[in-house]
Amino acid sequence: MWKTILRRLLIIIPEIIALSILVFLLAKAMPGDPFTGSINPHASLAHIHHLMRINGLYDPWYQQYWNWVVHLFHGNLGMSYEYQEPVTRIVGERAINTLWLAVFATVMTYAIGLPVGLYAGRHQNSRSDHAIRIYTYVTLSVPFFVVLVLGLWIFGYMLGWFPTTGSINTNAAPGMGSVISRIQHIVLPGLLQAFFSLTGIVQYLRSEVIDATHSDYVRTARSKGVPVRDVFRHHIFRNSLLPITATAGYAITGLLGGSVFTETIFSYPGMGLLFVSAINYRDYTVITALVLLFGFLNMLGTLLSDIIMAAVDPRIRIE
Amino acid sequence: MSLIEVKDLEVHYPIRSGFWNRVTDEVLAVDGISLDIEAGETYGLVGESGSGKSTTGKSIVGLEKPTKGQILYKGKDITKPRNRHELDYNQDVQMIFQDSLSSLNPRKRIEDIIAEPLRNFAHLSKDDEKLRVLQLLDIVGLDADALYKYPHQFSGGQRQRIGVARAVATNPKLIVADEPVSALDLSVQAQVLNFMKKIQRDFGVSYLFISHDLGVVRHMCDNIAIMHRGRIVEIGTRDDIYNHPMHIYTKRLLSAIPETSVEHREEAREHREAVEKEFQENQDRYYDKDGKVLPLIAVTDTHKVAMPQDEVDELQREDD
Amino acid sequence: MADEENHFLKIEDVSTAFKIQGKYYPAVSDVSLDIHNDEIVAIVGESGCGKSTLATTIMGLHDPAETKIGGKIEFEGQDLLTLNEDQMNKIRGAKIGMIFQDPLSALNPLKRIGDQIQEGLDYHTKMTEAEKKARVLELVNQVGIPHPERVIRQFPHELSGGMRQRVVIAIAIACKPDLMIADEPTTALDVTIQAQILDLLKDIQKENHAGIILITHDLGVVAETADEVAVMYAGQVVEKGSAKQIFDNPLHPYTRSLLRSMPQKDSENDDLYVIEGSVPSLQKMPQDGCKFAPRIPWVPASEHEAHPTMHEVEPGHRVRCTCYKNFKFQDEA
Structure with a gap:
């Protein structure tokens, strides 16, 4: 098993190289340049050409790519054109913000989604099951950003229960004060995000439970004289939760990806927002760094999911 | 010349392992079998699960790539794709599957399912095509109103007949039927088997009839090969196999068929247990030290068995 | 045969109806059977005849909201159909064990x-x-x-x-358990394994002095193992008797048709017998009269009973309807 994991990790290396070249070329292929918008509008074309040249943007692409790779290995992802700060620092700050929000949202998603999904499957066609189904249909048919905007308007502006922008109050006292402020900032977007993403879990789990209820091994258990309550506990729930645990691998890597919608609407300075603005401003260094990071996390997530699956399901072996 | 000659066919599946995921071992699904199928006959291929009988069938249709050996049709080796194309082999050899529900596309109407091989090979006009499909439905005893229905609207037996109609569409020379009636009820099985026989009488098609059911095989097949562990343990005519079985594995299979006579059930069980005991205890007489089936030895012109020569001689003396 | 007092599972006029789009349709109707200790009773029939439904009815495994069950299932002095879920759980697995068709699932x-x-x-x-x-x-x-x-x-x-x-x-x-219900226990297995499993079941039955209800579509399996046989068609028992009676002297047209459609030794040059028509679906099942009548259309209506009942032909051998009396296949003069 360890051999396989090591092999899978090694395979990630060429994948990352291929991905980085692709990302690098795509970033280069985008029209526009990083300077026109950010310097004195009266600057001459010649001056912009000069800036492009000294920043190496006229070198052949492989030259630029090579420079970038060399820097990468020194832990230097370059300077952000937009913020004039090292990319690593910007990404690091945003990653922490996103992590706060995402951990909260994910925990809420599973904490609510698992019991609700199990309940809906167990009490199929009950009144609560119908209510849950209506809820899942609504969340599937209403666009996410509409819900976010509505939530922001109702709970943020009208009721004023939660802050509406940012990730922390700059005037918050250090220590506990800043932690409390951070939490205040993530509750509303986190809950809204959770309420949206738990739909998938609820629906999936519900149908898994219903399938398992009609399976032959459940009939076997019942014909042993196991009471229905225990059949659910020992057979159905356990077997139904299994496929969900495998998605945990992806969920963990998704934590750092950030949500473009949530972060944009709540002006929450996280990875999603950073990514959108980097694209808008042609902040190449940031774009390449982010895409590379997301790509790496994705590959890691797939591996992680496979490992979890092999750990919990005896039928699957990593060999 | 036989319609199809299978020569020393082998199909291996690689087992990969280790850090570099290299092939470290092989499963010998089919481990060197030879058989000749004559035009217009039904050839039975019998064995238990894992014996390699389905893999052999798939290789003959071209769904499985043999590792070694040849399959000769009109004197050419059709394991090479170029020869298959040249001889219209894919048109001449068709297949019927065990599970009629999963082998028919659920989103296609019966008309399109049956017409599919026609469209691939025959290129008829729209009217001619429809006429031919109706004719095919009639051959398997289904009405014209079946045309516009979908597979799930039929019973298992009707679906299997649709599978037969599709296989017959291109006037094939050989139909490989892999457990065609195993999933069917007795009375429905009888109907499908009757249609298969009728089609053979009317069109002279050959069948390779793959089955584990020795009762059905006896009813259907002229020549029979018994497979075990990827090889043939015994091969011969129906009479050779059912009335003069020689290999212990053949005897074991035959003794396991339930008979519909209530009186002799205790004797049947005793006989079965005696055969089973001999099978367990005398492995080394019938299999080599690696558990492989021995090479075939001719007993008569039609009958071959995988046993040492001296054993064969002894059994023959007993027989006389 | 065993005397009337000795039976320990007595199924009396049991009917099981399933709800389909708001209406109930019987999958099993008016089935009566006795099972004794040390006895293998085979219930034989083709798919959809209600044999598996009968088994799950005895085990009480149907969803009460979707099924309507009538009749009486007397087991060791109590009527299983009147027991609640907790009482049933004390019987399932302890007094009645069940063996299913596909051992993997x-x-x-x-x-x-x-x-x-x-x-x-x-x-x-x-x-x-x-x-x-x-x-x-x-x-x-x-x-x-x-x-x-x-x-x-x-x-x-x-x-x-x-x-x-x-x-x-x-x-x-x-x-x-005193009773074992085996629902197609060998259908998913190879023939040699099938024989071993059937022998094993018989040995266990002898050891435990249990009764076995063997549900199967395979007449060969029945002939090899059963003491008593009940043939089911369209939710009803159409013929029952000892294995010898059923195989040596089959009477009901359905039993005779089934046996005739089996491939036999030396049958290779003949066509197999095919029963006309097909088993109707639950919703289209005729509610009254002989349910097998549409499959033997050449038999005049006067041969059938209006409300077919079981007739004892010889001790222990019962046949439903009167159509068996003068029944001939079409090719028999």
């Missing part, structure tokens, strides 16, 4: 073999953990699985089909 893929066999003991006995473990090993041994110590720690997918079916049998006999 009948076992929980994520639980170890030993735990699945032990589960019944957990609910029905007061054994200590050590005693249960010993009993599980004993059971695995009894059903003829080699290396019991290793097998109890394995998962279902690690065993062959035949071994899995032995596990399913071990589960069913864990608490030495």
Whole structure:
């Protein structure tokens, strides 16, 4: 098993190289340049050409790519054109913000989604099951950003229960004060995000439970004289939760990806927002760094999911 | 010349392992079998699960790539794709599957399912095509109103007949039927088997009839090969196999068929247990030290068995 | 045959109807059967005849919201149909064990073999953990699985089909039930394995003095194993009697048709007999009269009873309807 994991990790290396070249070329292929918008509008074309040249943007692409790779290995992802700060620092700050929000949202998603999904499957066609189904249909048919905007308007502006922008109050006292402020900032977007993403879990789990209820091994258990309550506990729930645990691998890597919608609407300075603005401003260094990071996390997530699956399901072996 | 000659066919599946995921071992699904199928006959291929009988069938249709050996049709080796194309082999050899529900596309109407091989090979006009499909439905005893229905609207037996109609569409020379009636009820099985026989009488098609059911095989097949562990343990005519079985594995299979006579059930069980005991205890007489089936030895012109020569001689003396 | 007092499962006029789009349709109607100790009763019929439904009705495994069950199932002095869920749970697994068709799907893929066999003991006995473990090993041994110590720690997918079916049998006999219901126990298995499993079932039955209800579509299996046979068609028992009576002197047109459609020795040059028409679906089943009448259209209506009942032809041998009396196949003059 360890051999396989090591092999899978090694395979990630060429994948990352291929991905980085692709990302690098795509970033280069985008029209526009990083300077026109950010310097004195009266600057001459010649001056912009000069800036492009000294920043190496006229070198052949492989030259630029090579420079970038060399820097990468020194832990230097370059300077952000937009913020004039090292990319690593910007990404690091945003990653922490996103992590706060995402951990909260994910925990809420599973904490609510698992019991609700199990309940809906167990009490199929009950009144609560119908209510849950209506809820899942609504969340599937209403666009996410509409819900976010509505939530922001109702709970943020009208009721004023939660802050509406940012990730922390700059005037918050250090220590506990800043932690409390951070939490205040993530509750509303986190809950809204959770309420949206738990739909998938609820629906999936519900149908898994219903399938398992009609399976032959459940009939076997019942014909042993196991009471229905225990059949659910020992057979159905356990077997139904299994496929969900495998998605945990992806969920963990998704934590750092950030949500473009949530972060944009709540002006929450996280990875999603950073990514959108980097694209808008042609902040190449940031774009390449982010895409590379997301790509790496994705590959890691797939591996992680496979490992979890092999750990919990005896039928699957990593060999 | 036989319609199809299978020569020393082998199909291996690689087992990969280790850090570099290299092939470290092989499963010998089919481990060197030879058989000749004559035009217009039904050839039975019998064995238990894992014996390699389905893999052999798939290789003959071209769904499985043999590792070694040849399959000769009109004197050419059709394991090479170029020869298959040249001889219209894919048109001449068709297949019927065990599970009629999963082998028919659920989103296609019966008309399109049956017409599919026609469209691939025959290129008829729209009217001619429809006429031919109706004719095919009639051959398997289904009405014209079946045309516009979908597979799930039929019973298992009707679906299997649709599978037969599709296989017959291109006037094939050989139909490989892999457990065609195993999933069917007795009375429905009888109907499908009757249609298969009728089609053979009317069109002279050959069948390779793959089955584990020795009762059905006896009813259907002229020549029979018994497979075990990827090889043939015994091969011969129906009479050779059912009335003069020689290999212990053949005897074991035959003794396991339930008979519909209530009186002799205790004797049947005793006989079965005696055969089973001999099978367990005398492995080394019938299999080599690696558990492989021995090479075939001719007993008569039609009958071959995988046993040492001296054993064969002894059994023959007993027989006389 | 065994005397009337000795039977320990008495099924009387049992009907099971399923709700389909708001209406109830009977899958089993008016079935009466007696099962005795030390006896194998085969229920034989083709798919959709109601034989499996009857089994699950005895076990009480139907969803009461979707099914309507009538009649009486007397088992060791009580009517199973009047028991509540808790009372039924004391009988399932303890007094009645069930064996299912497909041993792979009948076992929980994520639980170890030993735990699945032990589960019944957990609910029905007061054994200590050590005693249960010993009993599980004993059971695995009894059903003829080699290396019991290793097998109890394995998962279902690690065993062959035949071994899995032995596990399913071990589960069913864990608490030495008086009655075993085996629903197509060998259909998913190879012939040689089938013979071994049937022999095993017979041996266990002799050892435990249990009664077995063997549900199957395979007439060969019935002839090899059954003492008593009930032939079912369209939810009803159409003929019952000893195995010898049924196979040596089949009377009902359906029984005779089934036997005739089997491939026989020396039948290779003939067509097999095919029963006309097909089994109607639940919703289209004729509610009254002889249900087999549409499959033998050449028999005049006067031969059938208006409300077919079982007629005792010889001691223990009963046939439904009167159409058997002058029945001839079409090709018989």
